[in-house]
Amino acid sequence: SQELEQSPQSLIVQEGKNLTINCTSSKTLYGLYWYKQKYGEGLIFLMMLQKGGEEKSHEKITAKLDEKKQQSSLHITASQPSHAGIYLCGASSNFGNEKLTFGTGTRLTIIP
Amino acid sequence: EAGVAQSPRYKIIEKRQSVAFWCNPISGHATLYWYQQILGQGPKLLIQFQNNGVVDDSQLPKDRFSAERLKGVDSTLKIQPAKLEDSAVYLCASSFQGKNIQYFGAGTRLSVL
Numbered sequence: 001s002q003e004l005e006q007s008p009q010s011l012i013v014q015e016g017k018n019l020t021i022n023c024t025s026s027k028t029l030y031g032l033y034w035y036k037q038k039y040g041e042g043l044i045f046l047m048m049l050q051k052g053g054e055e056k057s058h059e060k061i062t063a064k065l066d067e068k069k070q071q072s073s074l075h076i077t078a079s080q081p082s083h084a085g086i087y088l089c090g091a092s093s094n095f096g097n098e099k100l101t102f103g104t105g106t107r108l109t110i111i112p
Numbered sequence: 113e114a115g116v117a118q119s120p121r122y123k124i125i126e127k128r129q130s131v132a133f134w135c136n137p138i139s140g141h142a143t144l145y146w147y148q149q150i151l152g153q154g155p156k157l158l159i160q161f162q163n164n165g166v167v168d169d170s171q172l173p174k175d176r177f178s179a180e181r182l183k184g185v186d187s188t189l190k191i192q193p194a195k196l197e198d199s200a201v202y203l204c205a206s207s208f209q210g211k212n213i214q215y216f217g218a219g220t221r222l223s224v225l
Contacts, residue, residue: 004154045216090154098207102156103154
C-alpha cells in the first residue's frame with residue numbers, strides 16, 4: 001500500500017519568513033493533493049498536482065510535483081498568522097482512482 | 113454553494129454504546145467518503161460510495177462499523193458497539209463524479225470513555 005511521509009512533522013516560523021514542507025511517496029504518484037486543516041475543523045483543499053514538473057500557486061503558497069522523486073513540496077512565502085494550521089498531502093495510488101492516502105501532516109505555527 | 117454538512121459536531125459516549133453520524137454532501141456530488149482521523153494522524157478512508165453503491169470498504173471494521181447511503185444523497189455512519197480506540201474525528205467528503213478533488217465537512221469529534 002502507498003505511504004506518504006511528510007517532513008518536518010512540525011514547524012515554528014517567525015511571521016514574514018519563508019518555509020517549505022515536503023511530502024514523499026513510497027510509490028509512483030498519480031495525483032498529489034495539498035490540504036490545510038485547522039484544529040477542530042475539516043480539510044480545506046489547496047491545490048492538486050497531476051503532472052511531473054507541475055507547479056501551481058495560490059496567493060503566497062506554491063506547490064511543486066517531482067514525479068521522478070515521487071515527491072511534492074509546498075512553499076509559503078512571507079508567512080502570515082493565517083497560514084498556521086496542519087498541512088496534509090494526499091495521493092492517488094492509481095491513475096483515475098479517487099481513493100486518497102494521506103500523510104500524517106505538518107503542524108505549522110507562526111510566531112509574531 | 114453549500115459545503116459538506118455533518119452532524120453532530122461532537123459526541124461523547126461510553127464504550128459499548130452505539131453512535132451514528134450524518135453527512136449531507138455538496139449538491140450534485142455522486143461520490144461520498146467517510147474517513148477516520150485519529151489524533152496526530154492523517155485521515156484514513158473507511159468507505160467510499162458512488163451514488164448509493166459501495167466502491168471501497170476494505171478498511172471498514174465491519175464487525176462494528178456500518179454505513180449507508182440509501183438514496184444516493186446523504187449518508188449515515190454507525191458504530192455499534194463503540195470501543196475506546198474509536199475515539200477520533202470522523203470526516204465526510206464528497207467529490208463530483210470523475211473529478212478527484214474531495215471537499216470535506218467539518219467532521220464529528222467522537223470521544224469514547
